[in-house]
Amino acid sequence: MKIDLLVKNGYVIDPGNKMKGKFDIAIDKGKILGIYQPNTFSEYSTKNVLDVSDCIVVPGLIDLHVHVFPIKTVLGISADHVGVNQGVTTVVDAGSTGASCINSFIDEVVKKNITRVLLWINVASPGLCEGLSELADLKNIELEKLEEVIKEHSQVIRGIKVRMSSSVVKNNGIKPLEIAKKSAQKVKLPLMVHIGNPPPDLKDILSLLEAGDVVTHAFHGKKGGILDEDGKLILEAENALKRGVLFDVGHGTSSFSFKVMKRAIDLGIAPHTISTDIYLANITGPVYSLVTTMTKFIALGYSLEEVIKATTSMPAKVLRMEQEIGSIKEGNIADISILKWNQSPIKLVDSEGEEIVAEKFLLPLYTIKSGKVLKCNG
Ligand SMILES: [Zn+2]
Numbered sequence: 001m002k003i004d005l006l007v008k009n010g011y012v013i014d015p016g017n018k019m020k021g022k023f024d025i026a027i028d029k030g031k032i033l034g035i036y037q038p039n040t041f042s043e044y045s046t047k048n049v050l051d052v053s054d055c056i057v058v059p060g061l062i063d064l065h066v067h068v069f070p071i072k073t074v075l076g077i078s079a080d081h082v083g084v085n086q087g088v089t090t091v092v093d094a095g096s097t098g099a100s101c102i103n104s105f106i107d108e109v110v111k112k113n114i115t116r117v118l119l120w121i122n123v124a125s126p127g128l129c130e131g132l133s134e135l136a137d138l139k140n141i142e143l144e145k146l147e148e149v150i151k152e153h154s155q156v157i158r159g160i161k162v163r164m165s166s167s168v169v170k171n172n173g174i175k176p177l178e179i180a181k182k183s184a185q186k187v188k189l190p191l192m193v194h195i196g197n198p199p200p201d202l203k204d205i206l207s208l209l210e211a212g213d214v215v216t217h218a219f220h221g222k223k224g225g226i227l228d229e230d231g232k233l234i235l236e237a238e239n240a241l242k243r244g245v246l247f248d249v250g251h252g253t254s255s256f257s258f259k260v261m262k263r264a265i266d267l268g269i270a271p272h273t274i275s276t277d278i279y280l281a282n283i284t285g286p287v288y289s290l291v292t293t294m295t296k297f298i299a300l301g302y303s304l305e306e307v308i309k310a311t312t313s314m315p316a317k318v319l320r321m322e323q324e325i326g327s328i329k330e331g332n333i334a335d336i337s338i339l340k341w342n343q344s345p346i347k348l349v350d351s352e353g354e355e356i357v358a359e360k361f362l363l364p365l366y367t368i369k370s371g372k373v374l375k376c377n378g
Contacts (some may be wrong), residue, residue, distance in 0.1 A: 010057035016313025016327030060089030060335025083115025087364025095161030165196030211244030221257025252277035299358035
C-alpha cells in the first residue's frame, strides 16, 4: 500500500516538537504518518513526492487574529485569501461575529473555505456586523444566547472577544469586560481583549485577566499602552505577565509600533503570539500578510525559531489544540507551510509609518492543508 505524500529535502523547524534539521515527512489520509531522516523513506512507497529543497518546512501557520466575514462586515476579507493562499493553514476570526450571525459565519465562512477557520466570538451579539461600537449599548450583551451558541459550536469557538477601547465601549467603561470575564469563566474559555485608546484604563483591563487570556494589540503605539512615559513596563502589565496572561501582536492598521516593540525587546518582553489583525483595508499595507509580519520580527532581531513558535505551537496552545495542529507530530493533522527566503532587502513599515529594512524576507511557497498541497500566491 502506498502512502499519499512524501515531503522531501526540506529544512524542518518545528519548535513545538523541538525539531530542527533536514527531515522527510510522510503524510497519509490527511495526517502526519512519520518524520524520517533524509532518504530513508522509500519513494516507491508513496503516490506523490513534493521536493522542497532549499525551503523551510514549518507546522501550518496559525493567525490568531483576522477578520474574515466579508458578507456581513465592511472590513472582512476572504479567509482563503489571507489563509492558504498566503501560507496560513488556520485563521482565527476575532469578533467579527457575535451570537446573532454565528450561523451565517459557520455556513458561509467556516464551511466554504479550505483554510481552517476558528473564532473568538464577540461578547456582543451583533459582533462587527452592525458597526464598530458594539459595546456602547450593554443590551447587546445577551449572555444566555452567547453561552448557548458556544455550547453548540464548541469545535470552532475557541474563546470570547471583547474590544475594550473608547470608541467601542463609549460610556460603559470596564463593565463589558467584567461581564465577559464571568461568562468566560462559566464556559471555561479564554478571553481575547482588544486594547486601544483609553478609557477604559489599561490598568483596570489587565487586572481582570487570568492565565490563558490574550491581550491583542499589546504593542500599539497609542497613549495608555503597556509602557509608561519613561518607557517602563507598567506594574499591571508586569503582574499580568507573571499570572500567565498572553501578549499578542494583532498588527492591524493602527495597532503595532516598532518603537514600542523595540523598547519591549530591551525589557526582555516578547509577544507570545504574532498575529496580523488582517482585513480588507490593511492587506495592501501596512500588514500585507502573516509571513510579512513574521519578517518584521526577524528584522527586529528575533530568530526564525522564535517567530515560528509564535505562529505555530504557541497559538495552538492558546486554542487548546496542540494535539491536532501547531506541530508536525506523528498523528497530528497534516498542516504544513513551506517557506523560502528571498535574499533581497525590503523596506517594511509599522502602523505609525516608521520604516525598517529587512535584509531578506520570507515568502510562502506551498500550503499543505490536511494533507492537500496548494500553491501559494502571496
Ligand atoms: Zn481585529
